[in-house]
Amino acid sequence: MKHTGFPAALIGLTIAACTPASENGTDATSAPTEDSTASHTESTTSVDINEADLRHRISILADDSFEGRAPATPGGIAASQWIADEMARIGLEPGFEGSYFQPVSLLAVTLDAEQSSFDVAFEGEPLGLSMGEDVVYWSKLNSADIAINDSELVFVGYGVVAPEYGWDDYAGLDVEGRTVVMLVNDPGYANPDSGLFNGNAMTYYGRWTYKYEEAARQGAAGVILIHQTAPASYGWNVVSGSWSGTQLDLAREPGQGTFADIESWITEDRARQMFDLAGLDFDTLTAAAAQPGFEAVPMTGLTATGALVNSASTMDSRNVVGIVPGTTRPDEYVLYTAHWDHIGIRDVPEGEDGIYNGAVDNATGTAAILEIGEAFAANPPERSVMILAVTAEESGLLGSAYYGENPIVPYSQTVGGINIDAILPSGRSRDVVVVGHGASELEDVLTAAAAEQDRYIVADPTPEAGYFYRSDHISLAKQGVPMLYADGGFDLREGGSEAGMAAGEDYRDNRYHGPADEYSADWDMSGMVEDTTLFFNVGSRLANSDDWPNWYEGNEFRALRDAQMGE
Known part of the structure; x- marks a missing residue:
């Protein structure tokens, strides 16, 4: 899920289904081919960041010939090859073992809904949970048959272990083989004025991804996450739509990865029913879960049983990476x-457009980092610059997650990063929105660079939604690397905030993750040029200095970075 820079543009989470095909139709270890862009006009870009260059690259990446850029499809293969060709043409060096491609193997796990079952029982009597309506369940284990039987339920509050906040919902608790039930978001959301966690702004501990991983680390067999619309920031329809199809993850060796046997969401209504049956008061316990010293509560009489039948397949995709070597400190x-990928092609009624071109999301960001790479290649800075176009963002940030687990450059040598995801063509803005405001010292660099454009920094207006944790930069942040995720603002120089909010709403309602997200020659590119220039200037300040920005004191990733700097 990504953030468009506009407070009303709360966009739904979509997990794209990808055709299980190989991207090895082109040699991912060779230099780009001469004919891979034969269907496109020869590039004539300049080293300056300008409108014509951005239009040229966006129009190609969003062209129908790339068929929506889904990973492991012919269109995705061609799109990633074109990006590699562009990197070679503009002077970037291959970034991975002599190649522009870092291979990323993906695992697709599909639940056979007709042969699978998952339910909660009270004293042996099943509640009759309905898949999609009451519960959504799956497993990311690479196994054809997965089962849990009569697994005891225990309510673990928010399911958080956060030493820097003095919080441990699993303290003194053995959940081996049990099924944990937990709330979405974190205790700061429930008590924004209490000083707990980061107040109303979600921390990483509030993300569902973290909660499933932590439960598995604790030894839980099953996980049930209670859906509530406000703290989740999206409705049950998003849950039922996004987690009911094929689930993608990185292909791993046996024993790798952190997964419980069965992961699930449940509606609040069904959760309340479960609490009532166990003789527990839902409202009282959820309030208690947000207070320091909360202790987990067994849900006496309740057990979970599931038998899942899966089919699994692997698909080969790739990150595309180019390097501008630094002139004096090339090891930094x-x-x-x-992310270069999008949703691809979907079945639609005859006569309708089934290609999801992803022009804004994220041909714009990919074009921007190529534009920035070209500018750096023409005038190399003191430090090296890596341009990384990642795959499978729409499938769960998987390309960046792979890089996070398999970095090309040691993190102790990575100064920091900037993520660009979906720039709206809405014109120049007076403000710059920092998603996850108050996270790292990169914001100080951004503030100074923005001031040179007569712009000011504003915080993400909906921090409780946790957008900072929903784009590719989080895969690097989780490893300790300071990452900046900023976007053009909504206080437009022509039309003000009213026009900016209207532009965000229009994109969300009419184009986001739809076939209408197409490039148009009518786009107002002035803001996109200004934002791309801003992000270049931020990187240039870092690349021509000896500064090592850190996370602000108290941030959940600060300890990781401190350890890296100690190396």
């Missing part, structure tokens, strides 16, 4: 990221 790197 500034990183730019953007």
Whole structure:
């Protein structure tokens, strides 16, 4: 899920289904081919960041010939090859073992809904939970048959272990083989004025991804996450739509990865029913879960049983990476990221457009990092610059997650990074929105660079939604690397905030993750040029200095970075 820079543009989470095909139709270890862009006009870009260059690259990436850029499809293969060709043409060096491609193997796990079951029983009597309506369940284990039987339920509050906040919902608790039930978001959301966690702004501990991982680390067999619309920031329809199809993850060796046997969401109504049956008061316990010293509560009489039948397949995709070597400190790197993939083609009624071109999301960001790479290649800075276009963002940030687990450059040599994800063509803005405001010292660099454009910094207006944890930069942040996720603001120089909010709403309602997200020659590119220039200037300040920005004191990733700097 990504953030458009506009407070009303709360966009739904979509997990794209990808055709299980190989991207090895082109040699991912070779230099780009001469004919891979034969269907496109020869590039004539300049080293300056300008409108014509951005239009040229966006129009190609969003062209129907790339068929929506889904990973492991012919269109995705061609799109990633074109990006590699562009990197070679503009003077970037291959970034991975002599290649522009870092291979990323993906695992697709599909639940056979007709042969699978998952339910909660009270004293042996099943509640009759309905898949999609009451509960959504799956497993990311690479196994054809997965089962849990009569697994005891225990309510673990928010399911958080956060030493820097003095919080441990699993303290003194053995959940081996049990099924944990937990709330979404974190205790700060429930008590924004209490000083707990980061107040109303979600921390990483509030993300569902973290909660499933932590439960598995604790030894839980099953996980049930209670859906509530406000703290989740999206409705049950998003849950039922996004987690009911094929689930993608990185292909791993046996024993790798952190997964419980069965992961699930449940509606609040069904959760309340479960609490009532166990003789527990839902409202009282959820309030208690947000207070320091909360202790987990067994849900006496309740057990979970599930038998899942899965089919699994692997698909080969790739990150595309180019390097501008630094002139004096080439072993220190500034990183730019953007995802090149989108949703691909979907079945639609005859006569309708089934290609999801992803022009804004994220041909714009990919074009921007290529534009920035070209500018750096023409005038190399003191430090090296890595341009990283990642795959499978729409499938759960998987390309960046792979890089996070398999970095090309050691993190102790990575100065920091900037992520660019979906720039709206809405014109120039007076403000710059920092998603996850108050996270790292990169914001100080951004503030100074923005001031040179007569712009000011504003915080993400909906921090409780946790957008900072929903784009590719989080995969690097989780490893300790300071990452900046900023976007053009909504206080437009022509039309003000009213026009900016209207532009965000229009994109969300009519184009986001739809076939209408197409490039148009009518786009107002002035803000996109200004934002791309801003992000170049931020990186240039870092790449031509000896500064090592850190997370602000108290941030959940600060300890990781401190340890890296100690190396």
